Amino acid sequence: MDFFGAQDAARRRTAGLVVLFALAAAGLVTVTSLLLTLVLGLSGTGPAADLEGNLTAFDWLAFGAIAAVVALVVVAGSLYKILVLSRGGGAVAEALGGRLIAPDTEDPDSRRVLNLVEEIAIASGTVVPSVYLLEEEAGINAFAAGLTPANAVIGLTQGAVAGLSRDQLQGVIAHEFSHILNGDMRLNIRLAGLLHGILLIGLIGRGLVQAGGRGGGRRGRDRAGLMVVGLGLMATGFTGTLFANLIKASVSRQREFLADASAVQFTRNPQGIAGALKRIGAVSTHGLLSHPRAPEMSHAYFAQGIRSLLGRLSATHPPLETRIRRLEPSWKGRFEEALEAGKPVAEDQAPAVASGLASSAGDLAAGTASDLVQATQAAIDQIGRPDEAHLRYAHSLIGDLPAALRWAAREPYGAQTLVFALLLDPDTAIRQRQLALLETGIDAGLGAETSLLFPAVLATRREQRLPLLDLSLPALRQLSVPQLQGFKAAMEALIGADGRVRLFEWCLSRILISGLDPDFGNSQRGVTGQSDCADLAAECTLVLSLLARIQDDGDAARMAFTAASKFISMATPRPMEGGLIDHHALDQALERLVGLKPQAKHQLLQACAAAILADDKVTPAELEVVRAIGAVLDCPIPPLRIQGRLGP
Amino acid sequence: MEISTAVILMIVVLAIFYLVAIYNRLVALRNRFRNAFAQIEVQLKRRHDLIPNLVEIARRYLAHERETLEAVVTARQGAVAGLSRAAANPADAAAITGLGQAEGALTGALGRLNLVVEAYPDLKADANMRQLHEELASTENKVAFARQSFNDQVMAYNTYRQSFPQHLVAGLFGHGEDARWLEFADSAAIQQAPKVTF
Numbered sequence: 001m002d003f004f005g006a007q008d009a010a011r012r013r014t015a016g017l018v019v020l021f022a023l024a025a026a027g028l029v030t031v032t033s034l035l036l037t038l039v040l041g042l043s044g045t046g047p048a049a050d051l052e053g054n055l056t057a058f059d060w061l062a063f064g065a066i067a068a069v070v071a072l073v074v075v076a077g078s079l080y081k082i083l084v085l086s087r088g089g090g091a092v093a094e095a096l097g098g099r100l101i102a103p104d105t106e107d108p109d110s111r112r113v114l115n116l117v118e119e120i121a122i123a124s125g126t127v128v129p130s131v132y133l134l135e136e137e138a139g140i141n142a143f144a145a146g147l148t149p150a151n152a153v154i155g156l157t158q159g160a161v162a163g164l165s166r167d168q169l170q171g172v173i174a175h176e177f178s179h180i181l182n183g184d185m186r187l188n189i190r191l192a193g194l195l196h197g198i199l200l201i202g203l204i205g206r207g208l209v210q211a212g213g214r215g216g217g218r219r220g221r222d223r224a225g226l227m228v229v230g231l232g233l234m235a236t237g238f239t240g241t242l243f244a245n246l247i248k249a250s251v252s253r254q255r256e257f258l259a260d261a262s263a264v265q266f267t268r269n270p271q272g273i274a275g276a277l278k279r280i281g282a283v284s285t286h287g288l289l290s291h292p293r294a295p296e297m298s299h300a301y302f303a304q305g306i307r308s309l310l311g312r313l314s315a316t317h318p319p320l321e322t323r324i325r326r327l328e329p330s331w332k333g334r335f336e337e338a339l340e341a342g343k344p345v346a347e348d349q350a351p352a353v354a355s356g357l358a359s360s361a362g363d364l365a366a367g368t369a370s371d372l373v374q375a376t377q378a379a380i381d382q383i384g385r386p387d388e389a390h391l392r393y394a395h396s397l398i399g400d401l402p403a404a405l406r407w408a409a410r411e412p413y414g415a416q417t418l419v420f421a422l423l424l425d426p427d428t429a430i431r432q433r434q435l436a437l438l439e440t441g442i443d444a445g446l447g448a449e450t451s452l453l454f455p456a457v458l459a460t461r462r463e464q465r466l467p468l469l470d471l472s473l474p475a476l477r478q479l480s481v482p483q484l485q486g487f488k489a490a491m492e493a494l495i496g497a498d499g500r501v502r503l504f505e506w507c508l509s510r511i512l513i514s515g516l517d518p519d520f521g522n523s524q525r526g527v528t529g530q531s532d533c534a535d536l537a538a539e540c541t542l543v544l545s546l547l548a549r550i551q552d553d554g555d556a557a558r559m560a561f562t563a564a565s566k567f568i569s570m571a572t573p574r575p576m577e578g579g580l581i582d583h584h585a586l587d588q589a590l591e592r593l594v595g596l597k598p599q600a601k602h603q604l605l606q607a608c609a610a611a612i613l614a615d616d617k618v619t620p621a622e623l624e625v626v627r628a629i630g631a632v633l634d635c636p637i638p639p640l641r642i643q644g645r646l647g648p
Numbered sequence: 649m650e651i652s653t654a655v656i657l658m659i660v661v662l663a664i665f666y667l668v669a670i671y672n673r674l675v676a677l678r679n680r681f682r683n684a685f686a687q688i689e690v691q692l693k694r695r696h697d698l699i700p701n702l703v704e705i706a707r708r709y710l711a712h713e714r715e716t717l718e719a720v721v722t723a724r725q726g727a728v729a730g731l732s733r734a735a736a737n738p739a740d741a742a743a744i745t746g747l748g749q750a751e752g753a754l755t756g757a758l759g760r761l762n763l764v765v766e767a768y769p770d771l772k773a774d775a776n777m778r779q780l781h782e783e784l785a786s787t788e789n790k791v792a793f794a795r796q797s798f799n800d801q802v803m804a805y806n807t808y809r810q811s812f813p814q815h816l817v818a819g820l821f822g823h824g825e826d827a828r829w830l831e832f833a834d835s836a837a838i839q840q841a842p843k844v845t846f
Binding site: 072099100102446449483 | 653657661668675682686687689690785786789797800801804
């Protein structure tokens with residue numbers, strides 16, 4: 001399934017689930033309220049405290065009031081949880097006891113994990129997520145959390161980091177990335193939220209029973225009342241939770257198969273992920289997590305993370321054996337005890353990579369218009385489902401970067417100077433002005449360090465520059481809020497130093513803003529709208545005019561625009577004429593385009609791809625603009641490839 | 649069951665939610681400054697790793713300045729110990745203060761070594777020495793930056809903890825103490841050149 005189809009399907013499924021859950025919640029509220037009304041009536045004062053009398057004089061007003069309270073508990077609990085989980089993956093990871101792996105860690109195991117995550121992120125065209133380590137967990141497991149690709153995090157247990165080989169870890173991380181790309185995050189958050197609301201009834205019941213149990217000075221009758229109410233709430237609440245869990249588990253199991261399949265497509269190495277699953281089967285702790293809050297995220301793990309009370313029925317993950325058989329049909333059913341003795345790969349020394357990338361996107365001869373449309377289709381289909389060629393491309397792209405730049409990208413101070421160095425103008429006079437701005441601005445040392453990095457940045461190939469930015473994002477996320485404000489101000493000063501906003505500068509700041517959210521002044525995260533492209537034709541036309549504008553000449557521009565208009569209906573038959581495109585107008589247009597529904601975003605990005613592929617080549621500048629557009633629209637854009645060529 | 653009882657129940661439920669939210673926020677803020685400390689730790693470790701090389705090179709030229717060199721070595725040992733204690737629990741105010749003092753002492757010892765180096769042009773011109781110096785300066789920039797980040801996060805935690813109504817319940821939740829800023833205590837003293845007394 002493609003990225004957009006998956007996003008759409010996730011939304012539809014969510015709608016269906018909300019209905020199911022609403023029914024479950026309504027049933028629960030009714031039963032609970034009925035019980036409470038009866039119990040409170042029975043234990044209430046007054047002479048008519050016998051069952052018969054209460055049943056005949058059933059107090060409908062009280063029933064309504066209690067039902068309202070119970071419903072409020074469920075709804076408030078759900079909303080609260082959804083709100084918390086939407087705050088970003090970092091909050092979720094920390095709630096599970098995760099510790100951020102410092103991007104510049106020198107611990108070899110952690111380094112290996114970070115390198116794998118960097119490669120996979122760049123191959124799939126997202127910013128590099130932060131990685132959390134669950135140090136206390138000996139079981140082999142992993143999770144992904146966060147609402148959008150830009151604020152997602154990856155979490156791994158100590159058992160996984162220490163106990164898996166590089167290939168196996170790659171399979172696990174690719175599986176987690178697939179959850180991000182398949183739109184499972186949003187679904188999971190809704191599910192966890194709804195479940196939490198229902199769970200609360202039971203939790204309150206348990207609280208009451210405990211309070212009744214130790215309530216010192218209270219009268220025995222009160223205490224008994226509390227106990228009865230509490231036990232009743234526990235019974236109904238936990239029954240409700242059980243059924244809700246069954247619904248959740250059945251959805252979750254399907255998503256696991258999909259993520260496994262996507263991970264194999266990504267790495268082309270079924271042995272990696274199958275090996276990881278076999279290791280989980282072999283170690284005594286399996287994938288089990290011990291943190292008290294682990295059940296909240298049970299659906300997001302790589303393997304079953306909590307004991308399933310009802311066996312397969314309530315398991316959030318399919319049995320290991322079934323998953324392994326799907327990956328390796330010939331498997332004999334024996335879990336592997338020991339790590340196979342892989343040769344140690346020194347991290348940071350990228351193994352030699354075949355330079356010629358095999359063509360798998362299609363050996364289409366782009367001669368006729370319809371072939372070109374097909375080729376574009378093939379290229380855009382890569383969005384959200386990167387494959388092995390992208391991975392190798394990312395690997396070589398990172399491997400070719402000078403060590404000085406890679407190291408700078410890994411800690412906050414260096415990452416800042418790296419972004420500044422990317423923004424320095426090749427023109428000496430302007431550059432001097434920019435450096436002077438830096439030195440008088442936040443920190444005198446920054447100017448000096450930036451000019452030290454500049455020659456190395458200048459020597460990189462153009463297509464390596466955005467990956468450099470992607471690599472520096474985990475470190476930049478560690479800036480405190482005041483530091484981030486200083487950084488933002490300095491960045492804007494550098495961009496404005498020559499009195500205009502160059503295209504690269506615009507792309508860079510868009511990608512940074514989406515990756516540094518939410519402290520970076522970007523509030524519109526994770527929004528998906530209902531609009532069609534036709535509703536926002538003017539905005540679409542502006543964006544595509546920009547892509548036409550960066551072609552070599554007028555003919556190429558018209559060709560690009562015409563190619564794009566095969567996918568989307570334009571407001572004007574021709575690219576917009578006139579002077580420079582105002583970047584404020586562009587920003588505003590993109591902000592409105594965030595309100596497109598997933599399929600409409602797909603259509604728009606297809607049109608963008610068609611525009612840049614119209615002349616049968618993809619330049620880094622074109623790719624940068626599409627990446628920036630994708631960043632605003634929350635769509636990862638892998639290095640687009642046509643006819644087996646990747647990028648330029 | 650009266651309407652008023654229902655209203656009271658609702659208020660109780662909302663209050664519980666509010667308390668849970670406060671608790672979670674306190675934990676999140678504490679995690680954040682703990683993570684920020686990891687960044688300081690990496691940079692300080694790097695600084696500590698550079699110093700033995702510096703001392704090694706300086707020793708070749710500074711046969712008569714044993715004391716200054718010994719002071720640097722001792723101060724480094726103190727700083728290494730202080731770092732591992734603080735890294736174990738960055739919320740421990742005493743450990744953070746200790747680290748601040750140890751790092752301050754190290755900076756002081758390095759400052760005195762620098763003054764001595766000024767008097768030995770050969771040493772100052774040594775290629776290795778110059779490179780080490782540059783790396784140390786760069787690492788110190790990074791330490792300062794990471795420290796600022798840590799202190800910002802500590803301040804966010806302390807401010808939240810002390811505000812109404814959180815301060816009423818923070819103690820119950822195990823967040824009764826302010827976290828300590830990391831300050832390299834006597835960095836002001838280093839600015840003053842060593843006092844010469846007669």
